[in-house]
Amino acid sequence: MEVKAENIIVIGGSAGAYELIVEILDHLPSYFKDAIVIVLHRNSRYETKIETSLSKRLKRNVISIRDKLPVLENHIYFAPPGYHTLVEPDQLFSLDISDPVQFSRPSIDVFFESVASVYGNRCTAFLLSGANNDGAVGIKYLINHGATCYVQKPEEAIINTMPLAAIKASDKVIVIPNHQIIAYFSQLL
Amino acid sequence: MAELKGSNEINFNEVEEIVFLLKNVSDFDLSGYTRSSLKRRIQRVMNLEGMDMVDLKNALINVDGFQQYFIQEVTVNVTEMFRDPAFFNKLNKDIIPYLQTFPRIKIWSAGCSTGEEVYSLAILLKENKLSDRSFIYGTDINSKVLDVAKKGIYPLKKFKEYSDNFNAYNSTESLSHYYTARYDAAIINKDLRQNILFSTHNLATDQVFNEFHLITCRNVLIYFDLRLQEHVINLFYQSLALFGFLCLGTKETLIRHDIMQNFKVIDKEFNIYQKIK
Numbered sequence: 001m002e003v004k005a006e007n008i009i010v011i012g013g014s015a016g017a018y019e020l021i022v023e024i025l026d027h028l029p030s031y032f033k034d035a036i037v038i039v040l041h042r043n044s045r046y047e048t049k050i051e052t053s054l055s056k057r058l059k060r061n062v063i064s065i066r067d068k069l070p071v072l073e074n075h076i077y078f079a080p081p082g083y084h085t086l087v088e089p090d091q092l093f094s095l096d097i098s099d100p101v102q103f104s105r106p107s108i109d110v111f112f113e114s115v116a117s118v119y120g121n122r123c124t125a126f127l128l129s130g131a132n133n134d135g136a137v138g139i140k141y142l143i144n145h146g147a148t149c150y151v152q153k154p155e156e157a158i159i160n161t162m163p164l165a166a167i168k169a170s171d172k173v174i175v176i177p178n179h180q181i182i183a184y185f186s187q188l189l
Numbered sequence: 190m191a192e193l194k195g196s197n198e199i200n201f202n203e204v205e206e207i208v209f210l211l212k213n214v215s216d217f218d219l220s221g222y223t224r225s226s227l228k229r230r231i232q233r234v235m236n237l238e239g240m241d242m243v244d245l246k247n248a249l250i251n252v253d254g255f256q257q258y259f260i261q262e263v264t265v266n267v268t269e270m271f272r273d274p275a276f277f278n279k280l281n282k283d284i285i286p287y288l289q290t291f292p293r294i295k296i297w298s299a300g301c302s303t304g305e306e307v308y309s310l311a312i313l314l315k316e317n318k319l320s321d322r323s324f325i326y327g328t329d330i331n332s333k334v335l336d337v338a339k340k341g342i343y344p345l346k347k348f349k350e351y352s353d354n355f356n357a358y359n360s361t362e363s364l365s366h367y368y369t370a371r372y373d374a375a376i377i378n379k380d381l382r383q384n385i386l387f388s389t390h391n392l393a394t395d396q397v398f399n400e401f402h403l404i405t406c407r408n409v410l411i412y413f414d415l416r417l418q419e420h421v422i423n424l425f426y427q428s429l430a431l432f433g434f435l436c437l438g439t440k441e442t443l444i445r446h447d448i449m450q451n452f453k454v455i456d457k458e459f460n461i462y463q464k465i466k
Contacts, residue, residue, distance in 0.1 A: 066440045067411045068418075080440060086225035088414075089201050094223040095411045095440050098230075098265045114225045117201065141198075 004091045005035035005073040007122045009188075010115055012108035012138070014041040014130025016158025018050075020178060021128070024185045025058055025076065032188035034124075035071045039079040039111045041104055041130070051078055068092045079106040086114040104134050112138025121146030126181060127173075128152045130162030136169035143172045150184075153177045197235045203242055204228045210246055215256045217330075219263070221393055221417025230263040237262070257333070265412060266302040266334050269350065270309045270364070272407070273439060274357035276459045277313060281358075283455065284434055285317050288402055294323035297401045297428065299392060300409030301327035304338025305351070310405070311381045312367055316359075320384060326399065328390035335387045341377035348375050392421045397428045404429060407438040415445065422446055429464045436461050 013021060021038060028036075042050070054062040054076075063069070063077045071077075071091045079085035084096040085106050101107035108127070112135065115123050125142050127135045129152060139149050151173045154160035166173055176184075204227050208219045219227060235245055248255045271277050288294050294314070298307045307327040314323050329335050337343075348364065355364035368375040390398065392409070404425050410418050425435050426448050435443075435452065437460040443449045452462040 066442060067438075068415055068445070083411075083440060086223070086229070088223055088225050092415075094225055095408075096226050096229075096265065097267045097408045097411070098226075099267060110229070114229070117198075117228065118225070 002070060003073050005033070005071050005075070007034045007124070008071060008087075008115060008119050009034050009036045009124045009126070010112065011036070011038045011126045011128065012040075012112065012130075012135040012162075013038070013128035014104075014108075014132060014134065014159075014162055016129035016131075019158075020152070020181070022054070022057075023178075024182055025054060025062075027182050027186040028058075028076075029186065029188055030060075031074055033073050034188065035073055035075050035077065037065075037071070037077045037079070037085075037111075037115075039085060039106050039108045041106070041108075041134070042081050065093045065095070067095050079111060081106065084110045086110065087118045089118055091118070102132055102134050104132070108135040109138040113141045116141040116145040116147060119145075119147070121148075123147040125149045126152070127162060127166045129157035129159050131159045132161060133165040135162055136165040139166045139173060140169050143170050149173045150176050150181065152181065197232055197241065199228060199232055199235070199242065201228065204231060206242075207231055207245065207249070210249055211256070211259075214250055216391075216394075217256065217260050218393055221413050221420070223412055223414055226265070226412055227263065230265070234259060234262045261331050261333050264331055266329075266331065267408075268302040268305045269347075269354060270305040271351060271354035271358050272306070272309075273459070274354050276407075276436070276439070277309065277358045279456055279459055279461065280436070281313060281317070284403065284461065285313065285319070287432075287434075288323075289317070289319065291402050291430075292322065294319060294403070295399060295401045296323065296325045296403045296405070297399070298325060298327045299390070299404060299406040299425070301329050301335075301338060301387070302331075303334045303343070304341065304387065305343070306405065306407070307338065307385060307387070308341065308367075308377050308381060311385060315367075315381060316362070320380070323384060325385045326401075327385065327387045329387075330389065330391045330393075332389050335389060338387045341382050342374050343377075345370055345373045345375045392424065393417060397424060399428065400430050401428055402430050402433045403436070404433070405436040407436060408441070410437060410441045419446055419448075422448055426451060426464065431464060431466075433464050434461060435464070 051062045051064040086094045151163045151166045154163045156178050157163050212218050352364045451466050453465045455461040
């Protein structure tokens with residue numbers, strides 16, 4: 001059944017974030033009401049290997065976003081490499097091949113900004129480990145639109161550049177350790 | 190709301206206002222374009238020009254040449270030679286042998302931007318000794334990018350990536366075979382630029398203009414909403430000869446459209462379809 005998600009949970013990560021993302025997904029309940037969308041920097045030559053291997057591991061369909069797919073509840077999505085991912089006001093994903101932002105395509109900033117204007121306070125964001133500043137501007141947009149934003153505790157991030165940049169960008173982010181991030185997802189309804 | 194430094198954020202209502210205004214004062218109709226992308230691109234123009242909404246509307250109505258500039262900046266013009274090398278492999282292996290059976294091969298690259306894909310197709314045809322009996326039409330809404338396409342001159346630094354793409358597609362030849370480098374520019378060789386015509390065409394409003402055996406339109410539909418996509422795909426259907434091929438981008442699909450029943454899927458990964466009725 002295709003029901004568009006009322007609320008969206010977005011996760012941005014880069015170098016050093018993948019293992020935590022796998023752990024998060026491992027702890028998800030079999031049903032949850034939100035849509036989970038993950039933007040992870042990766043090389044476009046490895047296309048959809050992550051989605052395929054996670055689908056097997058989790059025994060559920062992990063979706064690589066395609067043009068105009070609806071954002072559905074109880075679904076896990078990954079932004080495809082080589083494109084920016086955006087969300088339309090009618091809650092369909094849309095893709096964009098304009099230039100990389102901060103050397104990144106997908107850009108976490110571009111995605112977070114788009115999500116902010118469509119979902120506002122119906123969005124919860126997590127920003128994890130990474131070696132650049134992507135996500136900090138996006139977090140600022142999300143906060144301005146009433147979203148709740150969590151940032152991985154820099155001491156626990158494999159590479160802390162990304163969390164530190166986000167913490168610097170806004171004093172309203174909530175810094176949390178890994179076990180609390182995992183607990184958040186395991187308790188989703 | 191707190192100010193973001195150096196950035197103008199507009200809301201979706203303001204995007205609608207601009208679309209409505211532009212439709213009334215020009216030939217450009219952006220009503221079928223995805224709003225998330227438009228919003229981002231309009232904000233970008235406003236930031237580049239240091240404009241607020243009032244300035245932007247004023248410029249769209251009163252400043253000579255601004256509408257053309259605006260369209261140029263709002264539409265996305267990103268393209269490469271041999272983007273998705275595996276797609277070109279597939280074309281070469283499975284589609285070209287079929288096209289060879291037609292006495293004349295007519296190809297349409299729709300939304301071709303600065304023309305790199307058109308020249309990639311021209312190389313493919315040349316490699317298969319089909320240049321003399323084929324013709325490629327490259328069209329775009331934006332006349333500025335077509336001026337670049339017609340010249341066939343590109344910054345040399347881009348050819349590093351293009352060569353990587355080309356090598357992934359064809360490991361025996363070298364892309365340098367097809368262009369001449371001068372200082373920091375590369376010009377596509379003259380023989381490749383024959384049998385090509387670049388012309389403006391607006392997919393949203395213009396009609397069928399010829400019959401084709403192959404239409405490529407990759408990463409253009411992503412900027413259109415489902416309704417405009419439907420319209421454009423119908424236009425492609427009407428423009429294709431029976432058993433002609435349609436190639437879309439790797440993240441685009443025909444599957445959600447009714448016209449799909451008139452096509453056969455040739456390649457699911459690269460979204461290559463054949464018109465079968």
